[in-house]
Structure formats: structure tokens, C-alpha cells
Amino acid sequence: MDARIKLLRILAWLSAFFVICSFLMLIGFLIYHGAPVINTSLFFGNTAPLEAITGSRPVWDGIWPAFIGTLCLVGLTMAISLLPGIGCGIYLARYSEGRKKEMLSMAVDLLASVPSIVMGLFGFVLILFLRRTLAPDATTCISLAAFCLALLVMPALVVTTRSSIESLPDSLVTTGISLGFTEQQMLLHILIPAAGKGILGGIMLAMGRAAEDTAVIMLTGVVVNSGLPAGLGSKFEALPFLIFYTAAQYTDQEELLRGFGAAMVLLMLSAALLYAASKLQRTMEKHWKGAR
Amino acid sequence: MALCAEIKNLSVSFHGRKAVSQVSAELPAEGISVLLGRSGSGKTTFLRALNRLNETFQGYEGSGKVCLSLGGKMKDIYSADQLTPTDLRRKVGMVFQIPNPLPMSIRRNIMLPLQLIPGFNRSKAEDRMETALKTTGLWEEVKDRLDTPANRFSGGQQQRLCLARTLALEPEILLLDEPTASLDKKSSELIEDYLISLKNRYSMVMVSHNIRQALKLGSFFIFLREGKIVTAISKKELPEGKEAEKIMSDLL
Numbered sequence: 001m002d003a004r005i006k007l008l009r010i011l012a013w014l015s016a017f018f019v020i021c022s023f024l025m026l027i028g029f030l031i032y033h034g035a036p037v038i039n040t041s042l043f044f045g046n047t048a049p050l051e052a053i054t055g056s057r058p059v060w061d062g063i064w065p066a067f068i069g070t071l072c073l074v075g076l077t078m079a080i081s082l083l084p085g086i087g088c089g090i091y092l093a094r095y096s097e098g099r100k101k102e103m104l105s106m107a108v109d110l111l112a113s114v115p116s117i118v119m120g121l122f123g124f125v126l127i128l129f130l131r132r133t134l135a136p137d138a139t140t141c142i143s144l145a146a147f148c149l150a151l152l153v154m155p156a157l158v159v160t161t162r163s164s165i166e167s168l169p170d171s172l173v174t175t176g177i178s179l180g181f182t183e184q185q186m187l188l189h190i191l192i193p194a195a196g197k198g199i200l201g202g203i204m205l206a207m208g209r210a211a212e213d214t215a216v217i218m219l220t221g222v223v224v225n226s227g228l229p230a231g232l233g234s235k236f237e238a239l240p241f242l243i244f245y246t247a248a249q250y251t252d253q254e255e256l257l258r259g260f261g262a263a264m265v266l267l268m269l270s271a272a273l274l275y276a277a278s279k280l281q282r283t284m285e286k287h288w289k290g291a292r
Numbered sequence: 293m294a295l296c297a298e299i300k301n302l303s304v305s306f307h308g309r310k311a312v313s314q315v316s317a318e319l320p321a322e323g324i325s326v327l328l329g330r331s332g333s334g335k336t337t338f339l340r341a342l343n344r345l346n347e348t349f350q351g352y353e354g355s356g357k358v359c360l361s362l363g364g365k366m367k368d369i370y371s372a373d374q375l376t377p378t379d380l381r382r383k384v385g386m387v388f389q390i391p392n393p394l395p396m397s398i399r400r401n402i403m404l405p406l407q408l409i410p411g412f413n414r415s416k417a418e419d420r421m422e423t424a425l426k427t428t429g430l431w432e433e434v435k436d437r438l439d440t441p442a443n444r445f446s447g448g449q450q451q452r453l454c455l456a457r458t459l460a461l462e463p464e465i466l467l468l469d470e471p472t473a474s475l476d477k478k479s480s481e482l483i484e485d486y487l488i489s490l491k492n493r494y495s496m497v498m499v500s501h502n503i504r505q506a507l508k509l510g511s512f513f514i515f516l517r518e519g520k521i522v523t524a525i526s527k528k529e530l531p532e533g534k535e536a537e538k539i540m541s542d543l544l
Binding site: 171174177179180 | 382390439
């Protein structure tokens with residue numbers, strides 16, 4: 001018996017070690033290649049930084065437009081997916097019953113299993129359909145990419161919201177009801193804040209996915225060189241696509257290194273987004289709990 | 293005799309299983325009415341019928357009539373036009389068997405339910421919080437730690453917080469579901485003392501399975517068995533001392 005526990009412990013330790021090692025190797029590899037090339041010229045090329053940031057002059061050989069493009073894309077994706085994703089999770093956890101619940105959660109599971117390239121194809125076909133029917137001028141653009149990405153990341157939001165609300169103790173609901181909370185007050189002031197950490201987990205997953213996905217945007221509007229995104233209907237650049245493109249098409253060592261730099265920046269961008277989200281959640285939770 | 297509750301032919305079942313069937317009773321407005329019975333006798337369901345809590349659980353089915361004395365008038369709490377469940381539950385406060393503070397600070401625990409009453413102003417809420425905490429003897433213990441999470445306090449303190457939270461809503465009737473069952477002897481006695489001090493201000497209905505406690509606090513006793521009322525007696529009809537305890541345990 002004792003030996004078995006020991007074996008289990010060693011296995012668990014090895015597994016943890018494996019995860020840490022893989023993580024460190026990946027990060028180390030990226031930093032080794034990427035860190036030396038991170039400077040203003042990686043971002044802005046030969047354009048003056050201030051002019052590039054204000055957009056008064058285009059950036060030709062820097063990753064700035066792709067950086068901003070990815071930021072806009074993630075923002076737009078979250079704007080589209082947050083409300084329906086979390087709303088659907090709440091509906092599944094609190095209001096649906098029986099067959100309806102089964103059907104809906106199966107639909108969400110199916111949506112979660114759609115490969116991103118298929119989602120990209122869907123967006124492409126959708127725009128073809130729109131061109132033939134309602135909007136003959138419609139073309140692939142950042143809105144379409146964000147819409148398809150939103151479909152891709154929504155299941156993560158639904159599932160985490162649902163499970164974190166369902167895992168709250170029943171006594172919380174009973175307490176709220178006995179204190180005269182209406183259903184709406186219960187959701188807003190007790191259930192959603194109490195499940196905040198879990199819901200944030202879903203938001204992080206969704207943001208990470210939206211920031212790194214390449215297959216969807218490749219078919220729905222990303223290009224190699226478009227400058228900063230000009231509007232909701234414009235083409236755009238994005239870091240993951242830039243990395244993919246560089247890896248496939250680089251001609252000299254310098255270009256390859258720029259790809260590593262972009263990968264490093266994408267990683268930092270994701271980390272910053274995640275940090276901001278968790279900071280926001282902690283602040284909100286502190287406010288809700290009123291605890292110092 | 294003034295009444296705080298009038299129950300007629302109350303039946304409640306969950307998933308088709310009867311918890312309370314065809315129960316009728318009249319509870320006096322004065323003092324504490326105690327519901328007694330073994331586990332599964334329907335005490336808690338009976339109690340929860342008085343603030344319409346039963347209907348929030350799955351598989352609920354119910355019938356019958358429950359009238360409570362609220363604002364000086366007998367009101368049918370299950371009829372839609374008299375008052376909403378939300379208003380009812382603010383007027384009929386409840387304390388549970390296991391202390392159930394919300395996962396937030398002491399202050400927020402009491403303030404949040406108040407702030408959610410439409411048109412309630414904040415400074416008045418602060419006053420009510422202080423009064424309620426004083427009434428349950430908690431103020432001196434927690435006044436410097438109002439922003440500490442409630443679950444860091446002892447079970448007895450948490451239960452007094454829950455009582456204070458209910459009192460802050462200024463209810464007219466208090467429902468107590470074995471409020472001392474999860475506490476040690478000393479904390480139980482403390483809660484009992486506060487309940488006695490409150491019994492002239494509120495009509496109270498309490499579930500208990502402890503005969504000694506029932507005799508100490510109660511003035512009217514209802515015995516339930518398998519969802520039906522066996523008998524109802526007032527304290528005046530009972531003899532003094534040990535004999536009363538014996539009669540009560542025979543009825544249980």
C-alpha cells in the first residue's frame with residue numbers, strides 16, 4: 001500500500017516536472033531568439049515611432065500594424081462573444097431544463113469541436129452568400145474575422161460560465177431568496193460575482209484563443225500588408241498570421257529573427273491581456289466582498 | 293387570541309412525495325411557536341411554507357391557504373395580488389440551521405439586502421446595520437472588523453450575524469429553522485438568550501428537535517408526525533418542570 005502511494009507521488013511529480021520543463025523550454029527558445037530583436041525598429045521599421053502610433057505615416061517593415069490589428073481583433077471578438085457566451089452559460093445553469101437543456105448543451109459541445117479551419121471556411125462561404133444576396137459589395141474583413149472567431153471561442157465562455165455557476169452551493173441561492181432578492185438581483189449581486197473567478201477563466205481561454213488563431217482569419221480577411229485596420233469593414237494584419245507567413249516565406253536570417261520577435265511580442269501581448277483581465281476581476285471581487 | 297398565522301389544509305409535496313399533507317393550524321402572535329417532530333416529519337417544510345421558500349425547490353407542488361398577520365392585517369401570502377414573494381420574504385425573515393453568511397464582509401452581508409430594496413438610502417442602512425448588530429450582541433465584537441470576511445468568525449458569531457442580517461430588514465415575523473443545531477452548547481445558549489429578548493418584538497416560529505430548548509423558549513407547541521399535525525398545545529396547558537418534558541417526549 002505504502003509503495004503504491006509512493007509510486008503515485010513520483011508519477012505526479014514527474015508529470016508536473018514534464019509540464020514545467022516543456023513550458024520553460026518553449027519560453028526559453030522564444031526568448032533566446034526573440035528577445036535580442038525586440039526594439040523600436042522591430043515595431044516601427046524605419047518610421048518614426050510617434051508618427052507610426054498616431055497613424056500619420058504607414059509602417060512598412062515593422063510589426064506595429066499587426067500588433068494593433070491583433071489587439072483590435074481580440075477586442076472585437078470579445079465584444080461579440082462575451083454577452084451571448086456568458087448569457088448562454090447562465091441560461092444553461094439556471095433556466096433550462098430537461099430536453100431543451102440537453103439539446104442546447106449538445107449544440108455547444110458540437111460548436112466547441114468545430115476545427116478553426118472549418119470556421120474560417122464558414123466565414124468565407126458566408127461572405128460569398130452575402131455577395132450573391134444582400135450585399136454585393138461585401139468582402140472579407142476584420143468584422144467577419146471577429147464574428148467567426150467569436151463563434152470559435154463562445155463554447156469556452158458558455159461551458160466555464162455554466163459550470164462555475166452550477167458548482168456554487170445551493171445554500172447561496174436559498175439564502176438570497178430568503179433575504180428577498182429577486183431573481184435578477186440574485187444573478188447580478190450574488191451568483192455572477194460568486195462565480196466570477198470561473199467566468200474569468202473562460203474569458204482568458206477565449207481571449208488567448210482569439211489572439212493566437214490563424215486558420216480562421218486566414219480565410220476571412222487577414223493580409224500581409226494593409227497598415228493599421230482602417231475600420232470595421234477593412235482588411236487587417238495580425239501577429240499570428242505574420243508569424244505564419246514569415247515562417248513559410250522568409251528569405252534571409254533577419255526576416256526569420258523578426259518572426260521570432262513577433263512571436264515573442266504575441267506571447268507578451270497575451271500575457272498582458274490575461275493579467276489585465278485577472279486584475280479587473282480581482283478588483284471587482286474585492287468590491288463585491290467589501291473585504292479589506 | 294391574536295394570531296400571527298392561519299394555515300388551512302396545507303399540502304406540500306416534492307417530486308410527488310408528500311412532505312406535509314392537509315395541515316391546518318393557528319399560531320399565536322405572542323411568543324415563540326415551536327414545531328416539534330422527528331426528522332422527516334415535515335417541520336421544515338411547514339416552516340418554509342410561511343415565507344414561500346418551498347416553491348423555489350425542484351419538484352414542488354403545493355395547495356392550501358396560508359394567511360399571515362402583516363402590517364396589522366391578515367394577508368393570504370399565496371394570492372398574487374396581496375404581496376410579491378420578494379416583499380413577503382423581507383417581512384418574514386428566516387434563520388437557517390447552518391449559519392449561511394454570504395461570502396463577503398460582515399458589513400456587506402447586512403448592507404447588500406438593504407441596498408437592494410428600491411429607494412433605500414445608504415446612511416439609513418448603516419444605522420440599521422449598527423442597531424441589528426447591537427441587538428444580537430455582535431457590535432462590540434465586530435465593530436472594528438466590519439470589513440473582515442464573515443466566514444472567518446466562529447459558528448456562533450456567524451449565526452448571530454445571520455440573525456442580525458434578518459433583523460436589519462425589519463421583519464414582522466421571524467422563522468427559525470433549528471437555529472442552534474450546528475452550534476456548541478455555549479453559543480446555543482447565547483442565541484437562545486437573544487431569542488428570548490426578542491420574543492416581545494416579533495412573532496416567531498421555530499423548528500426544534502430539542503425538548504429542553506422548546507420548553508425554555510416556546511409558548512405554543514405543534515407536534516408533527518409524517519407530515520400531519522399530531523397535536524398542538526400551549527405552555528399553559530402543561531405542568532411545571534420535569535413532568536412537562538416527559539409529556540413532550542411522549543408526544544414526539
